[in-house]
Amino acid sequence: MHVQTMHIPDGFINGPVSLVAMVIAALGIVICLRGARKQLDERTAPMAGLVAVFIFAMQMLNFPVAAGTSGHLLGGALAAILVGPYAGALAVSVVILVQGLLFADGGLSAIGLNIINMGLVTAVVGWFVFRWTIRAIGVSKPKVFFAAFLAGLIAVPVSSLAFVLEYAIGGTGTIGWPTVMVAMTGVHILIGIGEGLITALTVAAVFLARPDLVYGVRDLLPKQVLVVEPAKGVA
Amino acid sequence: MKRSVWVIIWVGLGVALFAAGVLSYYASSSPDGLEKVAEDHGFIENAADSANATLPTADYSIAGVENERLSVGLAGIIGVAVMALVAFGMFWLLARGKKPSDEQASTHVDA
Numbered sequence: 001m002h003v004q005t006m007h008i009p010d011g012f013i014n015g016p017v018s019l020v021a022m023v024i025a026a027l028g029i030v031i032c033l034r035g036a037r038k039q040l041d042e043r044t045a046p047m048a049g050l051v052a053v054f055i056f057a058m059q060m061l062n063f064p065v066a067a068g069t070s071g072h073l074l075g076g077a078l079a080a081i082l083v084g085p086y087a088g089a090l091a092v093s094v095v096i097l098v099q100g101l102l103f104a105d106g107g108l109s110a111i112g113l114n115i116i117n118m119g120l121v122t123a124v125v126g127w128f129v130f131r132w133t134i135r136a137i138g139v140s141k142p143k144v145f146f147a148a149f150l151a152g153l154i155a156v157p158v159s160s161l162a163f164v165l166e167y168a169i170g171g172t173g174t175i176g177w178p179t180v181m182v183a184m185t186g187v188h189i190l191i192g193i194g195e196g197l198i199t200a201l202t203v204a205a206v207f208l209a210r211p212d213l214v215y216g217v218r219d220l221l222p223k224q225v226l227v228v229e230p231a232k233g234v235a
Numbered sequence: 236m237k238r239s240v241w242v243i244i245w246v247g248l249g250v251a252l253f254a255a256g257v258l259s260y261y262a263s264s265s266p267d268g269l270e271k272v273a274e275d276h277g278f279i280e281n282a283a284d285s286a287n288a289t290l291p292t293a294d295y296s297i298a299g300v301e302n303e304r305l306s307v308g309l310a311g312i313i314g315v316a317v318m319a320l321v322a323f324g325m326f327w328l329l330a331r332g333k334k335p336s337d338e339q340a341s342t343h344v345d346a
Contacts, residue, residue, distance in 0.1 A: 006270045009282040037329050043240055045323075045330035050247045052322035053315055057251035060259040060295065060311055062267060069271045070263035087326065094322050102317060103310065104285040104293035163269065173278030180276060187268040209238050 007096065007106030007114045008163065015109070017170025022112030028120045029093055035086030039215070047213055048083040052091035054202070055079060059095065063194050071191030074118045074159060077126020077151040078199040081216040082206060089123035117162040126155040126199075130216050139211075139220045145204045152199030156192035160184040248319070255311030259295070260304045 013021075040048060055075035062070040075095065079088030093115045099105040106114045133147035164184055168177035207214050211221055266274060273279040291298035292310055300306040 006267050008269065010285060011281040011283040012273065012278065033329065036326070040326060040330040041333040041335045042330050043335040045326040046240060046244050048326040049319065049323035050244050050251075052326075053318045054247055054251045056314055056318045057255035057259075057311065060255050060262060060307075060314075062263040062265070064263045064265060065268070068265050070265040070267050072262075072267060087329075090325070091322065094325065095318065098314065098318055098321060100285070101287065102290070102292055103295050103314065104287040104290055105295070106285070107283065108286050160268065171278070172281045173273070173276060175276040175278065180272060183272040183275060184268070187271060191268050206243065209243055210240070213240065213243065 007099065007118070008110040010107030010109045012107075012172060013110060013113055013166050014170040014172055017166060018109045018113060020112075021110075021116055021166065025093075025112035025115040025120070028116065029090065032086040032090045032093070032120075036084070036090055038086075039084040040087055044083060044087075044213070044215070048079075048087040048091055051075075051079045051082050051088070052094050055092060056095045056098065058198060059099070065187065065190040065194065069187055069190075071156075071187070071194055073195055073198050074122045074156055076119060076122025076124075076159075077130065077148070077155040077195070078202055080123040080127035081130050081148055081151060081199070081203050082214060084215040085123050085127040088127070089119050092119035092123060095119075113163075113166055117159045117166075121159045121162045122155040125158045126151040127216070129154050134217060134220065139217050141204065141207065144207050144214070144217060145200045148203040149196040149200035151196070153189075153192040153196035156195045157185050157188045160188035248315075251315050252312060255315045256308045259307050259311045 036048070055073065055078065058073040058075065062072045065071045074092070076088060076092050079091045082088070083091065096106060096111065096114050096119060100108055100111050100114070130147050130151040133150055134143065137143050137147070161181070161184070164177055164181040167173070167180050171177065171180070173180070203214060207217070212218055270279065273282070285293070287293060292313065295310040295314070296303070296306040297309045300309060
């Protein structure tokens, strides 16, 4: 039977820390709204919409990672690579809002925590891992696949560390945070492998169809209209 | 000839509908990473039901629909529809009136 995917519920993290997280998440969203306004245009906006819908759907598909444990896509790395870090973080934040408000997935008081961990952190980490990697190794089909895999793989355990930090400051559990950290990181490295695969397959599919629609490689593609002479003159 | 953006959008929406409407029934029902850690380390009891837990759409099932395959599938399709409205609406508003930069650039080069 299907059990709901579970984001942080009400009650894991105390009120004050949850409230501070909500303020930070709101600030983050404002920054992302401004950034996305700069980075999006009329051609890329529908892609951002699609990415949000796609991540919502994929988050429903929990995959097994170890005996009696499952994981699901977080999506921030995928979103950031395809539509840029600002619009990407916004896309995941909208997913978390709809999940919390419509499907009671994730506590309402924990919505700030969930937006920080799954929206902001994964988008930022995924973006930088992808960009650093692709700049170091160059752009080609297998290299884009590899860089996207790495971005998803790393974003998930870092996201779980954000939870550990929140737990260390305001966790209601009695078990110490170092124990929680070991357990969270371990299982989320496994989930990261699934995240990396879904991220890489999706980014590669878009890259094959329209490389210019992959925001993370757009500025690295060979220009279609080359104006060679003036460039030589300048050099 | 470039493939239209809208081909990718429609294919992507189709995949999303299939995933949320059909495949979701086959998703693993095991606790996810966080839930498992909370179970193993004794703080799962601290979880309170969401204030929204009484919604007819809570927990990705539709109240009153007995058939589980239908219930989760419907919830998934409703979710995809709501997400599409909210997300396409928001990003359309954000990008309204902004032409793609390479179109601007190519106009500039031509001139």
